[in-house]
Amino acid sequence: MHVTAGPWAAAVYLTVVVILAVFADILSPRDPLAIDPNNILASPSAENLLGTDELGRDLLARIIHGGRVSLEVAVSAIVLASAIGIPLGIGIAFSGRRVETFAMRVIDVFVSLPEIFVAIVILGFAGGGLTTLIGTIGILFFPQFARVAYGMARSIRAREHVLCAVSLGAGTAWIIRKEILPNMMSVIAVQASFTLSFAMLMEAGLSFLGLGVPPPTPSWGQMIGGLKNYIFINAWPVVVPSVVLFAAVLSVNVLGDWLQDRLNPELRR
Amino acid sequence: MRNAGDVVLSARRLVTTFDTPSGRLRAVDGLDLHLRLGEVVCLVGESGSGKSVTGLSLMGLIDPPGHVTCDEFWFDGHDLTTLPESEMERLRGRRIAMIFQEPLSALNPSRRVGDQIAEVLRIHGLASRAEATRRAVELLGRVGIDDAQLRARSYPHQLSGGQRQRVTIAIACIGSPRLIIADEPTTALDVTVQTQILDLLTEMQTSLGSALLFITHDLGIVAELADRVVVLYAGQVVEEAAVEDLYRTPGHPYTVGLLASVPDVDAPRKRGVALAAIPGTVPNLLEVGTGCRFRERCDRAHDRCGAEPPMITLSEGHRVRCWLYAGR
Amino acid sequence: MLGRPLKVVRAVDGVDISVRPGSTLALVGESGSGKSTLGRCVARLDTPTGGTVHFSGKDVLAAHGAALGQFRREVQTIFQDPFSSLNPRRTIGDAIGDGPTIHGLMPKDAIRDLVQQLLTRVGLRPDHADRYPHEFSGGQRQRIAIARALALAPKFIIADEAVSSLDVSIRAQILNLLLDIQAERGLSFLFISHDLGVVRHVADDVAIMQAGKIVERGPVDQIFTDPREAYTKALLHAVPRATLGRRHRDGVVARTSMSTTRPIS
Numbered sequence: 001m002h003v004t005a006g007p008w009a010a011a012v013y014l015t016v017v018v019i020l021a022v023f024a025d026i027l028s029p030r031d032p033l034a035i036d037p038n039n040i041l042a043s044p045s046a047e048n049l050l051g052t053d054e055l056g057r058d059l060l061a062r063i064i065h066g067g068r069v070s071l072e073v074a075v076s077a078i079v080l081a082s083a084i085g086i087p088l089g090i091g092i093a094f095s096g097r098r099v100e101t102f103a104m105r106v107i108d109v110f111v112s113l114p115e116i117f118v119a120i121v122i123l124g125f126a127g128g129g130l131t132t133l134i135g136t137i138g139i140l141f142f143p144q145f146a147r148v149a150y151g152m153a154r155s156i157r158a159r160e161h162v163l164c165a166v167s168l169g170a171g172t173a174w175i176i177r178k179e180i181l182p183n184m185m186s187v188i189a190v191q192a193s194f195t196l197s198f199a200m201l202m203e204a205g206l207s208f209l210g211l212g213v214p215p216p217t218p219s220w221g222q223m224i225g226g227l228k229n230y231i232f233i234n235a236w237p238v239v240v241p242s243v244v245l246f247a248a249v250l251s252v253n254v255l256g257d258w259l260q261d262r263l264n265p266e267l268r269r
Numbered sequence: 270m271r272n273a274g275d276v277v278l279s280a281r282r283l284v285t286t287f288d289t290p291s292g293r294l295r296a297v298d299g300l301d302l303h304l305r306l307g308e309v310v311c312l313v314g315e316s317g318s319g320k321s322v323t324g325l326s327l328m329g330l331i332d333p334p335g336h337v338t339c340d341e342f343w344f345d346g347h348d349l350t351t352l353p354e355s356e357m358e359r360l361r362g363r364r365i366a367m368i369f370q371e372p373l374s375a376l377n378p379s380r381r382v383g384d385q386i387a388e389v390l391r392i393h394g395l396a397s398r399a400e401a402t403r404r405a406v407e408l409l410g411r412v413g414i415d416d417a418q419l420r421a422r423s424y425p426h427q428l429s430g431g432q433r434q435r436v437t438i439a440i441a442c443i444g445s446p447r448l449i450i451a452d453e454p455t456t457a458l459d460v461t462v463q464t465q466i467l468d469l470l471t472e473m474q475t476s477l478g479s480a481l482l483f484i485t486h487d488l489g490i491v492a493e494l495a496d497r498v499v500v501l502y503a504g505q506v507v508e509e510a511a512v513e514d515l516y517r518t519p520g521h522p523y524t525v526g527l528l529a530s531v532p533d534v535d536a537p538r539k540r541g542v543a544l545a546a547i548p549g550t551v552p553n554l555l556e557v558g559t560g561c562r563f564r565e566r567c568d569r570a571h572d573r574c575g576a577e578p579p580m581i582t583l584s585e586g587h588r589v590r591c592w593l594y595a596g597r
Numbered sequence: 598m599l600g601r602p603l604k605v606v607r608a609v610d611g612v613d614i615s616v617r618p619g620s621t622l623a624l625v626g627e628s629g630s631g632k633s634t635l636g637r638c639v640a641r642l643d644t645p646t647g648g649t650v651h652f653s654g655k656d657v658l659a660a661h662g663a664a665l666g667q668f669r670r671e672v673q674t675i676f677q678d679p680f681s682s683l684n685p686r687r688t689i690g691d692a693i694g695d696g697p698t699i700h701g702l703m704p705k706d707a708i709r710d711l712v713q714q715l716l717t718r719v720g721l722r723p724d725h726a727d728r729y730p731h732e733f734s735g736g737q738r739q740r741i742a743i744a745r746a747l748a749l750a751p752k753f754i755i756a757d758e759a760v761s762s763l764d765v766s767i768r769a770q771i772l773n774l775l776l777d778i779q780a781e782r783g784l785s786f787l788f789i790s791h792d793l794g795v796v797r798h799v800a801d802d803v804a805i806m807q808a809g810k811i812v813e814r815g816p817v818d819q820i821f822t823d824p825r826e827a828y829t830k831a832l833l834h835a836v837p838r839a840t841l842g843r844r845h846r847d848g849v850v851a852r853t854s855m856s857t858t859r860p861i862s
Contacts, residue, residue, distance in 0.1 A: 160682040164742075167640055168696045168749065169669030178695075182686035315764035316735070459627035460791065460835045467837075486765060489794075489837030516841050530769040531839040532794035537818055543776070544798060546769030550734050 007258040010251035017248055021068040032061040033216050041234040050240050053223070054230055059240050066218035066241065070248075073133050073212075073219070074199035078192055080138030085145025086188065090176055092146070093153035104150065110143035116205060123211040133212050137199050148191045152184035193256035197249045204245055220245045274306035277447045277480050278327070281341040285319070285326045288334040294554050296322040296335075298504040304448060304480040309471065311491040311512075312484045313527075314501035317551045320484045323501070324450045327482070328367050329357045345447050363393055363444030368470075370453040372433035376425040382436050383409070383421025386443070393444050412439040413469055431462035435469060442473050449474060452484045467494060488531050492516060497586070500524050503552055503562040506580075510587040520589035522567045523547070561592070569593060609635045609645065610809040616753070616802075621779070621786040623796040623817070625832070626806035635806070636757050636789045640674045641665075652753065670700060673746035677758035679738030683730040689716075689741050690726030696749040715744040719774060736767035743774065747782075755787045760795060772799060793836050797821055805829050 020027055029049070036056030043051045050059040092103045119136050126132045153176075156162065162179050170178075204221025206212045213219050215226075220241045227238035285297040297319040304310055314320040326337045329349070342349040345364055349357065369375045377385055386408055387401035396404045402421075409417035412435040425433055434454055441449060451470060455463040471494065474481040483494060491498055491512065498515045500508040500523070508521040519525045529545035549566040561567070564574040573592050581594040609631040616622040626632040637643040639650055641657055650657040652668060660668050676682040683692055693715055694708040703711070713723035719740040730738060739759065746754055756775065760768045776799060779786060790796050796803060797817060804814040805828065813826040824830050 160676040160678055161684040163637075163642055164674070164676065164682050164745070165684075165695065165699075166642060167669065167672070167674045168699055168745075169666055170695070170699050174699060178687065179684055183684070315766060460793075461627065461831055463837075464835045487837060488765070488839040492839050492841055493837050513841060516839075527765055528839060530765045532769075532772075532798040533840075534794045534797055534821070534833070534836050534838065536797075537821075538798050538800075541780075543773045544769045546773055547766035548770070550736060550767065551764075 006254050010254040010258075013247055013251045014255070017067050017244075018071065020064045021071050024064045024068045028061045028064045030058040030061040032057060032065040032218055034058070041230055041237055043234065043236045051234075051236050053227055053237050059223075059237060062218040062223060063220070063241060063244055066220045066223055067244070067248075069130070069213055069217060069219040070200055070203055070221070070245070073130065073137065073203040074196055076134045077137035077141065077199045077203075078196050080134060081141035081195065082145045082188065082192060084138070085142040085147075086149045088142070089146040089149025089151075090153045090180060093150050093157065094172055094176070104147075107143045107146050107150075111147065113140075115140045115202065119202065119206055120209070120211060123206060130213055133203065133206065136206075137202050140202070141195050141199065144195060145188070145191060148187060149184065152187055153180050156180050156183050190256060190260045193252060193259055197252040197256070200245070200249055200252070220248075274308070274478070276303055276343075277306050277345055278302065278304040279341065279343045280327065280339055283323070283326060283337070283339045283342070285322050285331055285335060285337045288336070289555070292555050295504055296554065297326060300501075300506055302327075302499065304482060306447065306480055307475075307478055308496050309474065309481045309483060309494055310497045310499060311495035312482060312499050312501060313486065313488065313491055315486055315527075315551060317503065317554065318501040319504040320486075320501050321452055324367065324452045324482065324484050327450060328361060328365060329354075330361075330367075362389075364446055365448045365450065366441035366444065366446040368434070368437050368441050368449065368451040368454045370456050372430070372437045372454075373425060375437050376433065378425055381422050381424060382428070386421075386436070386440055389440050389443050395443065408439045408443070409436070412436070412442075412473075413465070429462075430458050431466060434458065434466050438466075438469060438473060442477060445477055446479050448480045448482065449477075450482045450484070453486070454483075455490070456485075456487075463490075488528060500527075503557060504554060505562060505590065506588075507563065507590045508588065510583075514584065514587045518583075518587075520583055520587065520594065521563075521591050522569050522593070523563045526566075561590075609638065611648075612806070612809070612811050614804055614811065614814075616785050616787055618752075618785055619779075619783045620801040621788050621799055623788045623790060623800035623803045624806060625790060625793065625796055625803060627791060627832075629808075630806040631809040632789050632806045633757055636674070636755050636787060639787060640672060640755050641668065642674070666700065670696070670749045671751050672753045672755065673749065673751040674755045674757060675739075675742050675746050675759040677761055679735050679742055679762065680730075682742050683738060685730055688727055688729055689733070692730075693726070693741065693745045693748050695745065700749070702749075711748060712744075715747055718747070718778075719744045720770075734767075736763055736771060739763060739771050740774065743771075743778070747778065750782075751784070753785045753787070755789070757789045758791070759788075761790065761792060768795070775799070793821075793833060805832070 034057060036052065038056065039048070039052050040054055040056040041052065042048060045051070048058045048060065050063065052059055053062065092100055095103070119140060122136045123132060126136075157180065162175060165175050165179050203212060203219065204224065207219045207221035208225035210225065212222055215222065223241040224238060224245070227241070231238050280300065280302045283297055283300040283302065284295065287294045287296055300323060312320045312323060322331070325331050331337050339350055344360065347356070347360065376382065383402060383405045386405035387396070390396040390401045390404055391398065406417045406421045409421055414420050414432055414435055420428070420432070425436070428436065449470075454470065455466050458466060467490065470481065483490070485491060495512040498510055498512050499506055500515075500521065502523050508515065508519070508524045510520070515524065516528070519528055526545070526547040530547060532544060547566050552562055552565065559577055560575040561570070561578045564570040567574070571592060578590050578592045579595060580588050580590045582588050583594060612631075612635055614622065614624070614635070624632045624635065634643060638645045641650070644658065652672060655664065655668075657668055683689065690709070690712050693712045697703050697708050697711065712726050716723050716725055721737060721740055721744075730741070733741065759775070760771050763771060772795065775786075778784065786799070788796065788799055800817045802814065803817050803820040804811050805820070805826070806812070807828050813820065813824065813829045820829065821833065824833060
């Protein structure tokens with residue numbers, strides 16, 4: 001299989017980010033919370049490789065620890081969204097026609113809600129924090145998984161191998177487990193990779209607005225939100241987390257695209 | 270047999286290869302083909318024989334990773350081996366027309382069929398904008414569509430399969446092609462509709478005086494339609510003959526087996542007697558070595574079949590690629 | 598907004614068929630004639646809005662629980678498209694063993710043995726059990742589908758255009774296999790097909806369907822040699838013969854009478 005430079009670069013970048021995030025405690029050069037009032041908003045130096053923020057905290061350390069939060073939130077939210085969405089979608093596909101029409105209308109309403117607005121409302125009432133953030137983003141994204149799972153389940157269900165299983169006497173549980181699920185996993189994987197980048201952006205956006213993880217725990221969005229105020233004093237510190245976030249989202253999208261081409265036989269040349 | 274006209278297409282050693290991850294696949298391997306005006310030639314083969322690829326190669330419609338080479342390729346006085354693509358585009362659809370198995374995919378689903386025909390008329394400069402619509406309706410009538418005026422305003426999905434194939438035949442015949450290539454045009458149709466479409470095709474071909482290369486797997490259609498038959502197996506021509514010779518004295522064991530495998534509608538069932546069948550399956554084109562490609566399935570295979578069999582002329586126009594006839 | 602009324606199309610309308618034990622009834626018709634829908638109703642894969650289906654004296658449509666399980670074991674369907682009738686993500690050994698597994702008929706080892714026996718019976722190798730469907734050709738896949746149907750030792754097989762997508766030389770192999778197995782096991786067949794040549798070779802009785810209704814039925818030789826209905830005659834006439842007896846090119850005039858029978862299209 002020929003892989004072009006884009007997916008390679010994306011994979012390498014994400015691998016580095018993931019390794020740094022997972023082993024942040026060991027790999028981080030400094031304490032991300034250590035304040036140094038004598039060295040604020042500094043550009044890169046031998047001491048602070050990526051410079052410092054408004055409280056003199058080391059940016060590299062905060063990026064590494066912030067990546068951990070960003071990834072944790074995004075990945076957990078996707079796991080939550082698919083854990084609700086996939087069974088729901090398949091369940092709807094196997095329910096009667098009336099339930100099906102009704103349930104899909106409800107799902108459509110959910111999908112069409114303005115996400116960031118709903119998130120602000122929920123987090124406004126429930127308050128920020130890791131768990132609420134994950135829960136909120138997970139709930140915002142589960143309808144998309146439900147829709148994809150529903151569509152796939154319906155189309156696979158019409159294939160002759162499913163009819164074959166029915167005529168052999170297979171029950172619904174068997175059909176879902178052996179015939180439907182294995183054949184929809186590739187599409188779900190693609191959906192998950194695209195949703196992951198949305199979730200990362202959503203986390204960043206909410207943290208930017210101060211609705212995410214409470215300080216002093218760093219996250220990329222929260223860092224951007226804080227440092228933007230000092231852009232005219234020194235632009236460097238705000239650029240660092242922005243570029244890191246941008247590259248991460250781009251990489252996830254590039255890999256998602258690659259995965260889609262690779263898994264979708266209709267797009268395969 | 271009708272008098273054969275001038276040679277309109279002549280291809281020598283046509284080779285079409287596809288580069289696949291597991292190696293180079295020779296889908297068509299050294300095909301010689303000569304078509305005369307007014308003649309119906311049937312290209313017969315099963316799946317994997319290379320019959321459809323041959324049609325596309327002749328149309329110049331093979332895209333990478335496919336690649337076509339040909340020692341000699343003349344069409345209607347043009348040397349197609351040296352002809353630039355822009356010239357080829359002018360020939361295609363006008364002097365050579367192709368009709369496909371699935372008319373629904375050959376037509377634009379979002380445009381009325383009348384408009385589609387009118388557009389082709391204008392592209393070929395055969396009608397002015399004002400005239401084109403009227404001519405389109407006329408053409409629909411000519412290919413046997415009732416209520417042509419009304420039908421011209423239909424979208425492809427509103428027509429039946431047979432009507433859609435009539436529309437593609439109308440479009441194919443607009444440029445008065447010298448050669449019509451029809452790739453299984455009736456396979457997707459019901460048998461009663463098939464008869465009508467075959468009638469229409471031959472009628473159009475006769476009135477245009479063009480050559481018809483009819484690609485099919487159906488030996489019944491071949492018997493009814495062909496003047497000459499070319500039998501393909503695994504990318505090679507194994508037999509070529511006038512239709513009478515092929516059905517009366519088939520030479521290649523594959524042709525013999527193929528003819529025997531067709532269940533006869535007119536003969537009563539013989540209980541306990543198995544239908545004649547050819548054992549085995551078509552070889553993987555990536556794995557064929559030298560020698561006869563049919564030998565694994567052949568009941569008359571012999572040691573010498575491991576060497577490339579020669580093409581032997583049995584009688585005028587009847588050629589067979591088989592060792593059985595060597596040294597006669 | 599919710600639940601628009603469905604447009605009701607009578608795909609099959611007041612049809613009456615019966616298959617004698619050990620014999621083959623061929624259901625012949627063009628696309629849209631309702632022959633496949635009828636086949637699915639008989640297999641209880643679709644539910645008809647009215648009518649009854651009896652199998653071995655029992656009402657199939659009313660069956661549930663153990664009775665339905667019994668029916669699923671005794672009646673099997675072989676479908677047309679050998680490419681979509683096998684799950685691409687499961688090995689063919691698993692696919693063939695599905696029936697016995699679902700019904701909990703035998704332990705794993707015994708299923709494994711059965712799968713190998715069946716593979717041999719349909720002309721494949723026992724070691725093929727661990728491969729995936731994409732490694733097989735259309736003809737081989739149809740052999741796998743047959744093995745799968747046989748795994749439950751059924752009494753009745755519905756073959757829905759089971760050989761229509763196969764090449765001529767392969768089609769004959771598969772037909773021979775089906776006929777051999779029928780003779781061996783005394784199976785009854787409902788053979789759904791549009792191919793009259795094949796039907797003549799396999800059927801004992803024939804029913805001709807058009808627009809959801811059966812227009813003619815009878816013993817195979819009577820239908821082919823002495824058809825009563827105009828539609829049957831038209832169908833028989835339209836089949837291209839692989840012999841030189843009726844040359845189209847010389848006989849365009851002789852057949853134009855056919856092309857004017859428009860209503861059929």
